[in-house]
Amino acid sequence: MVKYGMHNKMVELYNVDTIYEGEALPAIKDINLEVSRGEFVTVIGPNGSGKTTLLETVNGLQKVTRGKVIVMGQDMSHNSLKVRKEIGYVPQDFISDPSVPFIVRDVVLMGRYGKIGVMRRPNEEDIKIAEEAMRIIGIEEFADRPIGKLSGGEQQKVMIARAIAQEPKLLLLDEPFSNLDIDSKRRISDILCRLHDENGLTTLMVTHDLLSIPKRCERVIVMSRGRIIAEGEPADTIRKIEDLNVMGWSL
Amino acid sequence: MIPLPFQIILTAIVASILAGITCSVVGVFVVQMKLSSIGFCMSHAAFAGAALGLLLSTDPLLTALVFSSIVALVLGPLSERAKLSPEIIIGIMFSLTIGLGFIFLNLSPGVAATQQALGILWGSIFSVTFDDLLLLGLLTFFIIFLLTVFFKELQSLMFNRKLAEASGINTSLFYFLILFLIGVTVAFSLKLVGGLLVFALIVNPASSALQFLYDLRKVMLVSPFIGALTCLVGFLLSLLLNFPIGSSIIIVSSFTFCLSVLLSPKRRRG
Ligand SMILES: Nc1ncnc2c1ncn2[C@@H]1O[C@H](COP(=O)(O)OP(=O)(O)OP(=O)(O)O)[C@@H](O)[C@H]1O
Ligand SMILES: [Mg+2]
Numbered sequence: 001m002v003k004y005g006m007h008n009k010m011v012e013l014y015n016v017d018t019i020y021e022g023e024a025l026p027a028i029k030d031i032n033l034e035v036s037r038g039e040f041v042t043v044i045g046p047n048g049s050g051k052t053t054l055l056e057t058v059n060g061l062q063k064v065t066r067g068k069v070i071v072m073g074q075d076m077s078h079n080s081l082k083v084r085k086e087i088g089y090v091p092q093d094f095i096s097d098p099s100v101p102f103i104v105r106d107v108v109l110m111g112r113y114g115k116i117g118v119m120r121r122p123n124e125e126d127i128k129i130a131e132e133a134m135r136i137i138g139i140e141e142f143a144d145r146p147i148g149k150l151s152g153g154e155q156q157k158v159m160i161a162r163a164i165a166q167e168p169k170l171l172l173l174d175e176p177f178s179n180l181d182i183d184s185k186r187r188i189s190d191i192l193c194r195l196h197d198e199n200g201l202t203t204l205m206v207t208h209d210l211l212s213i214p215k216r217c218e219r220v221i222v223m224s225r226g227r228i229i230a231e232g233e234p235a236d237t238i239r240k241i242e243d244l245n246v247m248g249w250s251l
Numbered sequence: 252m253i254p255l256p257f258q259i260i261l262t263a264i265v266a267s268i269l270a271g272i273t274c275s276v277v278g279v280f281v282v283q284m285k286l287s288s289i290g291f292c293m294s295h296a297a298f299a300g301a302a303l304g305l306l307l308s309t310d311p312l313l314t315a316l317v318f319s320s321i322v323a324l325v326l327g328p329l330s331e332r333a334k335l336s337p338e339i340i341i342g343i344m345f346s347l348t349i350g351l352g353f354i355f356l357n358l359s360p361g362v363a364a365t366q367q368a369l370g371i372l373w374g375s376i377f378s379v380t381f382d383d384l385l386l387l388g389l390l391t392f393f394i395i396f397l398l399t400v401f402f403k404e405l406q407s408l409m410f411n412r413k414l415a416e417a418s419g420i421n422t423s424l425f426y427f428l429i430l431f432l433i434g435v436t437v438a439f440s441l442k443l444v445g446g447l448l449v450f451a452l453i454v455n456p457a458s459s460a461l462q463f464l465y466d467l468r469k470v471m472l473v474s475p476f477i478g479a480l481t482c483l484v485g486f487l488l489s490l491l492l493n494f495p496i497g498s499s500i501i502i503v504s505s506f507t508f509c510l511s512v513l514l515s516p517k518r519r520r521g
Contacts, residue, residue, distance in 0.1 A: 096410075098517075099461065101469075102406075103465060110418070112418075118404060
């Protein structure tokens, strides 16, 4: 099998376009991006600029219409299923219906199901890891409640715990703080930093809240209308886009 | 009440229980994954298929299977990508399959065929043979086996397909497995309650169980229990009151559903 790029590259995108089914225009176009193993990268940009599409192109949920996506040295057009077992994903605004028959404990454990593999049951180790994920995120008190009955922020924490329980090598976070209160935001930001520092977890995070970009973050990527329009060291990049006033944002 | 040989009654009882179990297990998927429109179409396609089977003097079960599988293969990918809304699928497929079914029935010659035709429409549990029973038993076993072996994948898929896919589960494979099981179950249950009512047998018990429970494992145990019980009670009711079997099962099953909605803690305050 052909291995693309250097070994220390976690994510490589070469001239990538992604077009949604039934659409004429690409949601992201001409994306070239490399993320090294152990890097913490934050993606910012206005609504509809293609941030979610970028994350879902990386984990192969959206198929590219042009270019190549390589994750952990594997071409995502062939091996996406296998690679996804190593990719944690916290989707944007994920809310369950109040009556769904799934309790929090099971939802968190489900993060590991792909990894465990077909025809195998979760063992004690898997259950322990899921419990630990719930503990560090601070949701163990909800463990036996139906997920649909939790608040938006609580459900968001469940999704983060689920992704952490997966013990991924690459973590994709789509606005993980959008529903969280200030304390939770700080707590979870600290946890993500610790995972990054201690386990060398490669993290790609989308956020609207420039203040919640952790200090660990080595690089900010700015998207607009489906393209990457700026990228670099966080403070510099944010200053640059403020100067450009591309989005009319202020800090 | 017409006296019937004990053996026939026993066969019918076992058949109702088995059909009740399989239909309501499959029903949990149908309800939770919002596959009603596809399932509904499959059941009417199975009816059309069985009618064609009569016309061609082959085994109606076989043609019913073929027809409902075709629906799964055609509508599966379409609805999978949300290219067609469920209303459109139902609107077009329902009339098409029912239309075809009646044409096939109309073309079938002879009085015997008419009797059988009524059987396909409304069910004729007393024509269930020992072989049918064996097949139904195998199907029940097969479905419970798959459910046990692949429970974690199916659970994950039912919770959310995109998340399941993102964590590395082959969701398309399991999605089509589920569609296939719905198709087979529909075709096998046709003899019991008939093509027009089989779908209620799939949806009602699962919907009833989901009124009370928040844990999928429990839903998977309680739903077949409700399914088997309603089929059994419906069957006995039809013997007592001389109702058509399919109708009386559906009446009992709908009543159960209404009762569970009324008693549901999910709909109560405090
Ligand atoms: N399912 C879809 N089908 C068609 N077009 C889509 C779909 N999802 C997104 N798009 C389009 O793709 C573009 C990028 O959307 P995307 O969701 O990636 O933006 P985003 O940067 O995540 O926005 P937000 O900040 O609102 O989350 C938008 O123009 C949107 O209209
Ligand atoms: Mg988004």
